[in-house]
Amino acid sequence: xxxxxxxxxxxxxxxxxxxxxxxxxxxxxxxxxxxxxxxxxxxxxxxxxxxxxxxxxxxxxxxxxxxxxxxxxxxxxxxx
Amino acid sequence: xxxxxxxxxxxxxxxxxxxxxxxxxxxxxxxxxxxxxxxxxxxxxxxxxxxxxxxxxxxxxxxxxxxxxxxxxxxxxxxxxxxxxxxxxxxxxxxxxxxxxxxxxxxxxxxxxxxxxxxxxxxxxxxxxxxxxxxxxxxxxxxxxxxxxxxxxxxxxxxxxxxxxxxxxxxxxxxxxxxxxxxxxxxxxxxxxxxxxxxxxxxxxxxxxxxxxxxxxxxxxxxxxxxxxxxxxxxxxxxxxxxxxxxxxxxxxxxxxxxxxxxxxxxxxxxxxxxxxxxxxxxxxxxxxxxxxxxxxxxxxxxxxxxxxxxxxxxxxxxxxxxxxxxxxxxxxxxxxxxxxxxxxxxxxxxxxxxxxxxxxxxxxxxxxxxxxxxxxxxxxxxxxx
Numbered sequence: 407x408x409x410x411x412x413x414x415x416x417x418x419x420x421x422x423x424x425x426x427x428x429x430x431x432x433x434x435x436x437x438x439x440x441x442x443x444x445x446x447x448x449x450x451x452x453x454x455x456x457x458x459x460x461x462x463x464x465x466x467x468x469x470x471x472x473x474x475x476x477x478x479x480x481x482x483x484x485x486x
Numbered sequence: 487x488x489x490x491x492x493x494x495x496x497x498x499x500x501x502x503x504x505x506x507x508x509x510x511x512x513x514x515x516x517x518x519x520x521x522x523x524x525x526x527x528x529x530x531x532x533x534x535x536x537x538x539x540x541x542x543x544x545x546x547x548x549x550x551x552x553x554x555x556x557x558x559x560x561x562x563x564x565x566x567x568x569x570x571x572x573x574x575x576x577x578x579x580x581x582x583x584x585x586x587x588x589x590x591x592x593x594x595x596x597x598x599x600x601x602x603x604x605x606x607x608x609x610x611x612x613x614x615x616x617x618x619x620x621x622x623x624x625x626x627x628x629x630x631x632x633x634x635x636x637x638x639x640x641x642x643x644x645x646x647x648x649x650x651x652x653x654x655x656x657x658x659x660x661x662x663x664x665x666x667x668x669x670x671x672x673x674x675x676x677x678x679x680x681x682x683x684x685x686x687x688x689x690x691x692x693x694x695x696x697x698x699x700x701x702x703x704x705x706x707x708x709x710x711x712x713x714x715x716x717x718x719x720x721x722x723x724x725x726x727x728x729x730x731x732x733x734x735x736x737x738x739x740x741x742x743x744x745x746x747x748x749x750x751x752x753x754x755x756x757x758x759x760x761x762x763x764x765x766x767x768x769x770x771x772x773x774x775x776x777x778x779x780x781x782x783x784x785x786x787x788x789x790x791x792x793x794x795x796x797x798x799x800x801x802x803x804x805x806x807x808x809x810x811x812x813x814x815x816x817x818x819x820x821x822x823x824x825x826x827x828x829x830x831x832x833x834x835x836x837x838x839x840x841x842x843x844x845x846x847x848x849x850x851x852x853x854x855x856x857x858x859x860x861x862x863x864x865x866x867x868x869x870x871x872x
Contacts, residue, residue: 423813423814423819424793424794424812424813424814424821424832424833425790425791425792425793425833425834428790428791428833429791429867429869429872432791432869432872433872450813451813451819451820451821452812452813452821452832452833454826455821455825455826455829455830455831455832456821456831456832456833458829459772459788459829459830459831459832460790460831463770463772463790463831
């Protein structure tokens, strides 16, 4: 299984400024089943800090950051 | 309706204290001459400058000859870092030594370190915890690990108010033989001065005029001018001082120190109220920084899903001047390095910092309007209920 294959969903927020990447992630996290991974693709620098902070506030697990050709995929596990 | 303004960005700079305004006007008549001249007008200016220096030195626990006035707090930080890192010519290994600093130092300290990095220096930043506080033991390990020319730790953070463990770090740095620069811009005139080897401050943070900073260097500390030789200000600041502004700054500091204990206690209580009530009034708000061991007058919070620029603009429209560390409010479009180092939400960020004499009614009015402002912005962005 490649890294991309383990993602149940990926939200594209490239070119969007904070707080849009976190908003897009919040909009779509319930699209994946509990326990599954969802990523938000962003090139706004604030996402690196704000996605983990959102996970902490909402009780999801921040899995980490995967570099992409443009920006990075910030990977989150839906916990509830 | 007459607009009611509340200026709540004291951490950036306070309005001029009334006594400082009087001192400035008097000094424009009395203190205009060059204090380095030998004629009567110059001697008069030199007497006034000596008195201002002695007064500021007394507050900092310094000898007057250890204190220099600079053109700003930023200039003081640049001179402190570059002069503290500068090596003797011909000593090898480049023009500058290595700096260890907390990751949440003022950007002027970090930027000066980065400049020195290009000429032999190196900058190692020590991270902070979720409250924005550096771990003293970790900081000292970084100082000990490799030869270090200078260590830098602020007295308290300018964005989130958290007080740093300067006492412990200073003692350990002394044992290592490494001088400690304390950026005390946010605490001078409000809190006790911690131990230091080099110290910087900014007059506009204590009610003095803009355009005056302070650089203090202990006699025992090695410091080399990072600019062409100049005799002004003990050889530590090129070009001499703006004397009227310096006299006003010294007067403002005396007034601030005289009131510091009662005023800091009053503001500390108002901020405690803000910290307690904000999360109850505004859903999904993260109040950051240490709740207790902090600056008396600063509280910072982030509102989930809210655009920081829109929030500051809307509050301004309603009569409130507040700061923000959100990326969209910075010319660089980068989020605040302080909030990022703490790992707290950077968007929707507001810093409220109370000037001396701030009315509690202004803060009450802020608490009244803020829930509606945040709800309105969330509604407009379509994120309500997310």
